[in-house]
Amino acid sequence: MSNKNINRLFEALTPTTEQKEKMFHNILVQSKDENNRHREYTLSKRFRPVVLASVLILFLATTAFAAAYAGLDETFMKFLNPVNHEQAEHLSNGAYVIDKQMKNEKGTLNIKQVIGDSNLTYILMDFTAREGTVLNAARYRFEDVTMNTDQQFQSTGFKVLDDGSPNDNKISLIMNIMTKNSIAGKAVQLKLKGLQAADPLPGIFETVIPGTWETNIKLDFKDYSTLYPVEQDINMFGYKAVLKTISASPISITLKIESESLKEINKAAGEQKEIDKNEYLDSCPVTIKFKDGTSETTTIFNGLSSSDFINEQMVTIKTFENVINDKEIVSIVFFDKEIPIKKSY
Numbered sequence: 001m002s003n004k005n006i007n008r009l010f011e012a013l014t015p016t017t018e019q020k021e022k023m024f025h026n027i028l029v030q031s032k033d034e035n036n037r038h039r040e041y042t043l044s045k046r047f048r049p050v051v052l053a054s055v056l057i058l059f060l061a062t063t064a065f066a067a068a069y070a071g072l073d074e075t076f077m078k079f080l081n082p083v084n085h086e087q088a089e090h091l092s093n094g095a096y097v098i099d100k101q102m103k104n105e106k107g108t109l110n111i112k113q114v115i116g117d118s119n120l121t122y123i124l125m126d127f128t129a130r131e132g133t134v135l136n137a138a139r140y141r142f143e144d145v146t147m148n149t150d151q152q153f154q155s156t157g158f159k160v161l162d163d164g165s166p167n168d169n170k171i172s173l174i175m176n177i178m179t180k181n182s183i184a185g186k187a188v189q190l191k192l193k194g195l196q197a198a199d200p201l202p203g204i205f206e207t208v209i210p211g212t213w214e215t216n217i218k219l220d221f222k223d224y225s226t227l228y229p230v231e232q233d234i235n236m237f238g239y240k241a242v243l244k245t246i247s248a249s250p251i252s253i254t255l256k257i258e259s260e261s262l263k264e265i266n267k268a269a270g271e272q273k274e275i276d277k278n279e280y281l282d283s284c285p286v287t288i289k290f291k292d293g294t295s296e297t298t299t300i301f302n303g304l305s306s307s308d309f310i311n312e313q314m315v316t317i318k319t320f321e322n323v324i325n326d327k328e329i330v331s332i333v334f335f336d337k338e339i340p341i342k343k344s345y
Contacts, residue, residue, distance in 0.1 A: 143194035237268035
């Protein structure tokens with residue numbers, strides 16, 4: 001979708017003042033109907049303020065809940081680039097507003113929103129440095145990231161977004177967290193240390209703003225994933241394995257595999273072959289086939305692969321530059337097997 005269409009979509013998904021007033025009116029009417037239905041006597045004047053106060057509290061609580069899931073930030077929407085209006089609405093419905101600020105003498109970090117699925121979480125944040133500082137490097141990240149997700153493994157990374165003002169003291173970042181299982185609903189402590197900057201590859205990251213930013217946040221997003229049990233034998237580099245499950249969402253595809261030959265499979269896969277600066281071939285590619293006859297193959301590796309040799313389990317997460325239309329997937333090809341994706345799973 002173009003930026004122009006995304007802007008229109010963003011406006012369409014944002015409630016108007018008239019819609020908010022209508023919500024309040026409907027709550028009042030509903031409250032009145034409920035009172036008439038359950039109470040046979042007329043409220044005296046001294047009780048009416050109590051009822052109105054209760055209705056107001058209900059309205060404020062409803063508004064606060066709605067605000068927490070008020071839709072995607074426009075910068076977030078442009079980063080995801082949904083394929084159509086329905087997907088944009090689906091993504092908006094799953095977003096959770098955090099809106100927490102961490103301030104010190106070096107700068108302010110604003111944690112804005114979070115979205116995610118069973119294995120990938122995106123957090124949108126803004127960093128604002130002191131007046132007079134220019135943040136215009138090609139890449140940014142934090143030197144050290146601590147997040148207590150209680151996961152067996154996790155991987156984090158950062159991507160700087162185009163916020164329309166490249167030469168000011170503010171940047172927008174997406175932090176991605178890849179984990180074995182979903183962290184939706186988790187309350188975590190997030191600690192970020194030392195903002196680093198780098199030129200385009202092969203530029204080296206250097207700390208440009210020292211300091212620590214720490215807070216507690218709730219990752220109360222709605223999991224986008226659909227889990228498909230598979231339980232099918234597959235052949236990986238000549239070794240037997242079992243594809244246990246596939247988890248699909250607009251932002252990632254995750255496969256969970258079991259094999260008694262996991263060490264041999266990893267050895268056969270070998271080291272990833274670098275084809276460009278920080279670009280590597282995917283040694284275990286996945287091909288996604290869609291209803292319209294098109295397909296997408298993960299030729300370049302983006303994501304995470306982790307092997308647990310003790311429990312003989314492998315998890316491989318495939319991410320995409322833009323979101324995919326997971327509702328239109330008809331099958332997924334992995335090594336020698338094409339797995340139909342059906343709602344009956």
